[in-house]
Each structure stands twice: as C-alpha cells, then as structure tokens.
Amino acid sequence: MSEIEPGATSSTHRRAWPALLSITLIVAAVALAFAWVAGWLTPGRLTPQRFTNAIEAGNGQIYRGFRRAHAKGVCVAGYFEGSGKGVALSSAALFAPVRTPFVGRLSIGGGSPYGLDGKARVRSMALQLNSADGQQWRMAMNSFPFFAVSSVQAFYEQTVANAPDPTTGTPDPAKQAAFATAHPEFARFADWAKTAPWSTSWANTTFNGVNAFRFINGSGEIHNVRWSMLPQTAFEAMTPEQRATVDSDFLSEDLQRRLVQAPLRWTMLVIVAQPGDPTSDPSQAWPDYRQHVDVGTVVIESSTPQDTGACRDINYDPLVLPTGVTGSDDPILAARSAVYAVSFNRREHDIATGKAAAATGDAKAQGRRP
Numbered sequence: 001m002s003e004i005e006p007g008a009t010s011s012t013h014r015r016a017w018p019a020l021l022s023i024t025l026i027v028a029a030v031a032l033a034f035a036w037v038a039g040w041l042t043p044g045r046l047t048p049q050r051f052t053n054a055i056e057a058g059n060g061q062i063y064r065g066f067r068r069a070h071a072k073g074v075c076v077a078g079y080f081e082g083s084g085k086g087v088a089l090s091s092a093a094l095f096a097p098v099r100t101p102f103v104g105r106l107s108i109g110g111g112s113p114y115g116l117d118g119k120a121r122v123r124s125m126a127l128q129l130n131s132a133d134g135q136q137w138r139m140a141m142n143s144f145p146f147f148a149v150s151s152v153q154a155f156y157e158q159t160v161a162n163a164p165d166p167t168t169g170t171p172d173p174a175k176q177a178a179f180a181t182a183h184p185e186f187a188r189f190a191d192w193a194k195t196a197p198w199s200t201s202w203a204n205t206t207f208n209g210v211n212a213f214r215f216i217n218g219s220g221e222i223h224n225v226r227w228s229m230l231p232q233t234a235f236e237a238m239t240p241e242q243r244a245t246v247d248s249d250f251l252s253e254d255l256q257r258r259l260v261q262a263p264l265r266w267t268m269l270v271i272v273a274q275p276g277d278p279t280s281d282p283s284q285a286w287p288d289y290r291q292h293v294d295v296g297t298v299v300i301e302s303s304t305p306q307d308t309g310a311c312r313d314i315n316y317d318p319l320v321l322p323t324g325v326t327g328s329d330d331p332i333l334a335a336r337s338a339v340y341a342v343s344f345n346r347r348e349h350d351i352a353t354g355k356a357a358a359a360t361g362d363a364k365a366q367g368r369r370p
C-alpha cells in the first residue's frame with residue numbers, strides 16, 4: 001500500500017480548480033444562451049414568441065385550438081400531376097410526369113375561426129405534398145401577388161398597428177397612418193387591397209407563393225424562382241352587393257357544391273428570376289415578362305371540415321422542402337418557419353390539454369369544433 005505524500009491533497013485540489021472553473025463557465029454559457037434564445041436578456045428583441053403574442057393580441061382574443069392566423073378554413077385532398085417540364089429546373093421528384101398526393105387546406109386571412117367569408121380580402125391555399133421517394137414539400141400561398149411589407153420587423157409593426165384599441169375595440173387610425181408613413185412600400189399593397197376584384201370562389205382564385213425560393217436541377221444548376229397556382233376555373237368577380245349579402249360560409253359551401261360535380265384544378269406556374277430580380281424582398285413583384293414554366297397541375301378532389309380533417313394537425317411550414325428546392329435569401333421565410341412553429345405548438349397544446357375553443361358564434365362556421 002502506497003503512502004500518500006504530505007501535500008498531495010492540496011495539489012490534487014489545485015489541479016481540479018481549472019476543470020471546475022471550466023465546467024462552471026460552460027454551464028453559465030449554456031444558461032445564458034438559453035436565456036438569450038428565450039429573449040430574457042433582450043426584452044425588446046423580436047422573438048417568434050413575441051411575434052405570436054402580437055398576432056394573438058391583433059385577433060382581439062385567443063381562439064384556443066386554432067391557427068393563430070388563417071384560423072378559418074377547410075381541409076382538402078387531391079394530387080399534383082407533374083408536366084415533366086419542371087425537371088429542367090429542379091430535381092424534386094414530383095416534377096416528373098407522376099401523380100403526387102397531398103393533404104391541403106383552403107382558408108381565409110384573419111385570426112378568427114368564425115370570420116365572415118364576405119369580409120375576407122385574403123384567401124389562401126396550403127399543400128403538404130408527399131412524394132413517392134418519401135420526401136415532403138409544404139407550401140402556404142395567398143391571393144395577394146406580393147407581400148405588404150419588405151421585412152419581418154415591418155410586418156410585426158403592421159400587426160401591432162392593426163390590433164384593436166382596448167377602448168374602442170377597433171384599430172387606432174393614427175397608429176395605422178404612422179405605420180403606413182414609416183413603410184412606404186405598404187402603399188402598393190394598400191392599392192391592391194382597394195382595387196383588385198374579389199373572386200367568387202376559392203376555385204377561381206390565383207394563389208401566389210410570394211417569397212422567392214431556389215430550384216436546383218439534376219446538373220446542380222440553381223435558379224431563383226417564385227410560383228403561382230392559376231385556377232383552371234374561369235375568374236368571376238363578386239359585386240359589392242354580393243359581398244354585403246353573401247353567407248358567412250359561402251366559400252366552403254361553394255367548394256362542396258363544385259366538388260360534387262368535378263375535381264378542381266390549378267396550373268402551377270414557376271416564374272424564373274433574371275439576375276438583379278430581388279429575391280430577399282417579397283414586397284417587390286418581378287416583371288411579368290419573366291420566363292414562366294407550367295410544371296404541373298394541382299387537383300383537389302375532396303374536402304372535410306378542419307376540425308376532423310387531416311390538415312388540422314399539419315404545420316404548413318414553408319421551409320419543409322424536398323431535395324431540389326431550398327429557401328432563398330429572403331429572411332421572411334425563416335421568420336415564417338419560426339412563428340408557424342410557435343402557433344402550431346400553442347394550438348396543439350390547447351387541443352392536448354382540452355382547452356380548444358367550444359363552438360360559439362355562427363353555427364355554420366366551418367372552423368368550429370363540436
């Protein structure tokens with residue numbers, strides 16, 4: 001048995017000190033990183049949680065169990081049929097001349113699941129395409145041709161400016177005017193909202209991807225693109241009288257009537273950017289004469305209410321992409337991905353803990369839960 005040299009214990013302690021200090025520093029750094037990510041160190045920083053809180057405040061109340069934006073909608077199902085022309089642009093499997101099934105959702109803008117269809121300026125289509133190679137492509141598109149603002153911060157400010165004032169229950173016009181002055185690009189969107197005709201149906205609405213993405217083909221060539229879904233159903237505009245008198249659920253009722261007759265179709269048109277076209281700013285449309293490629297057809301065959309349909313628990317995160325497609329340098333894409341995740345987690349938590357909103361309001365509202 002060896003004897004311990006006098007002084008060995010204190011020298012062991014001396015050797016242990018640097019290791020203990022390193023461990024303490026690592027633990028402190030990890031704790032700080034968590035606190036920073038959570039926004040506790042920078043209370044003014046725009047986090048996905050803070051953005052979602054602002055959206056909830058803008059809705060005037062929290063509609064538990066529902067999407068915090070585009071809350072009213074219906075689930076749809078069908079397939080995408082590739083034309084084969086997209087293969088030159090992207091190696092994504094669905095661009096081959098094959099059928100790829102999807103679970104989709106048609107919705108209106110706004111945070112209330114009881115929103116009135118006749119008042120909804122923005123209509124939307126979301127798709128989760130599941131290709132045979134096991135890959136997924138999720139996309140969420142809107143009827144506006146370009147985004148209202150050019151940055152994430154500006155969209156946050158718009159959300160705050162449009163929130164109902166607690167004293168009047170309606171947005172404060174002074175705050176809205178101050179927002180519009182601070183973000184001159186918003187004038188283009190305001191003009192679209194005021195002048196563009198309102199479609200009579202989801203079936204005859206054009207849905208635009210708005211943000212830029214990158215397509216990579218089998219040879220590794222990269223193209224910046226945007227895309228739109230062009231309805232094969234003839235466009236028809238609503239009259240102001242129709243808008244004032246239509247049933248609050250006319251869009252889903254119209255959809256059901258049409259689907260009994262035949263499936264509904266949209267052509268997916270890919271717009272290829274030229275050098276210099278802005279890819280990081282979705283508020284700027286690209287010129288109309290850019291190359292357009294008809295890459296296939298979206299076919300909707302059936303619909304189900306969202307409270308029982310397969311779309312209820314899907315987060316249509318625009319950055320879930322297959323090989324052959326990536327996000328662009330547009331920072332709004334990453335913000336969407338982060339905020340959708342928070343909105344998704346909150347509504348799934350509501351559902352899992354039995355806090356989803358009970359059916360109130362319009363009995364015919366498609367968004368309600370039983």
Ligand code: HEM
Binds near residue numbers: 105126315316
């Ligand atoms: C920073 C910008 C944006 C923010 C913060 C935002 C926020 C949100 C949120 C919170 C949801 C609900 C997500 C869920 O609970 O599943 C949502 C849904 C949606 N957003 Fe956005 N959005 C943004 C930009 C856009 C843009 C540019 C488009 C279209 C081109 C778009 C189209 C949609 C659509 C179609 C849905 C409904 C998807 C569904 O049916 O589940 N959003 N958005």
